[in-house]
Amino acid sequence: MSNWNPGGQPPFNPQGQPPPPPPAGGYPPNAPYPYPPQPNAPYPYPPQPNAPYPYPYLPAAPPGPLTRLWRQIGPVPVARRVFKPSRPGIVQDPVVARMQRIRTLVGLAAVVWMSVTYKIADSARVGDSVGNVANDRLNQSWISVLVLCVTFPVVVGVLLALASASARRELLRRAAKCFGAMVALVAAVFVFPASVLTGFVEGRFATNPVMTVVTYTGILLTFVWVLPFVIAGIGLALLHVFRTADIHETMPPLLAMTLVWEMALIDLFxxxxxxxxxxxxxxxxxxAPLSVTAVGLWELRRLHAHHGIGLQGLLMRQGPGQA
Structure with a gap:
């Protein structure tokens, strides 16, 4: 007996006798099916959400020891931990981050194109011109970092003067990571002139086999670890404005606008x-100043319109624990 044959009758009658009449009151209703009917199903079974076919589900393989070691002590992952904001509860808008990256790449491409065009046109040696362009862009990025290192303490001092007394300790605590990122980048860059001035690169201290191994190991680490850390750090420091979003979400666009106008004045003089x-x-x-200002104002407007974050929260008038 089944739901398809409630009377228990065989599918055919070999003796040729007529089937018995249905019972009084008709056949009992079928038991309710636990799944909704499928309109085009070839069989009355429900679809299986995690069917083992046609391809079995295989979990992602755990990272190997080298990958885990790279994520812990690699120069680029370490630079990301040092220069990217990480305050709990911070607002991270992917649209704003994408716009900042596009603005940075477009501005860099335009400046490099202009420099290459005019320097190669005025120089007979193309290789030297390209090298000078790369050196100029690196010097300008480093000057921007230095200007930002000078501007940031001034801005923090102004905020401390304007903020309420109860919010100053919280403001200093949030600014500590920003100062730490600045110190880390300056110290990493200082490794190169210190190595040259002390004669470490020239092997001045390689007076015995042990010091020879130490010297060559130090030189290898300088170019394999410190140099990528500095390059990644400069880019991340300019993109995230020395992780000043740890203080408040409105700090990066405000400092970015201040920085580009300062750099424009430096280029002018x-x-x-x-x-x-x-x-x-x-x-x-x-x-560059006009585009960065436009992006900064748009970012401030988006923070206020979509996340309810305004400039009044920068002074932490509501209390030290609130943004």
Whole structure:
């Protein structure tokens, strides 16, 4: 007996006798099916969500020892932990982050194109021109970091003067990681001139086999670990504005706008982009400040409109524990 044959009758009658009449009151109703009917199912069984076919589910393999070691002590992962904001409860908007990366890449590409175009046109040696362009871009990035290192303490001092007395300790606690990131980057960069000035690179201290091993190990670590850390650190420090979002979400756009206008003034007084026609020079000197200002104002507006974060929270007037 089944739901398809409630009377228990065989599918055919070999003796040719008519089937018995149904019982009085009809056959009992079928038991309720525990699953909803499937409109186009070839059989009345419900679909299996985790069917072992056609491909079995295989969990991701755990990372190997080298991968785990790289994530712990690699220069780029360490730079990310040092220079990216990590305050609990911080608002991270992927749209803003994507816009910042696009703005940075477009601005860098435009400046490199202009530098390559005019320096190669004025130079007979293309290799030297490309090398000078790369050196100029690296020097400008490092100058931006130094200017930011000078500007940030001034901004923090102004905030301490304007903030309430109860919020100053919390403000200093949040700013500690920003100062730590600055110290880490400056110390990493200082390794290179210190190695040259002390004669460490030239093997001055390699007076015995032990010191020879120490010297070559130090040189290897300098170029394999410290140099990638510095390059990644400069990029992350400029992108995240020395993780100042740990203080407040409005600090990165405010400091970024301040920094680009300071760099524009420095380029104006130092005669940057010499040999470039005046209209193009003005365009590139004002293009970065105007674009960064537009992105910064848009970021402030988005933080206020989508997350309810405004400039009034920068002074922590509501109390030290609130943003």
């Amino acid at each position: 130092t005669g940057a982009y010499t040999g470039v026609p005046a209209p193009v020079r003005i365009l590139f000197m004002l293009g």
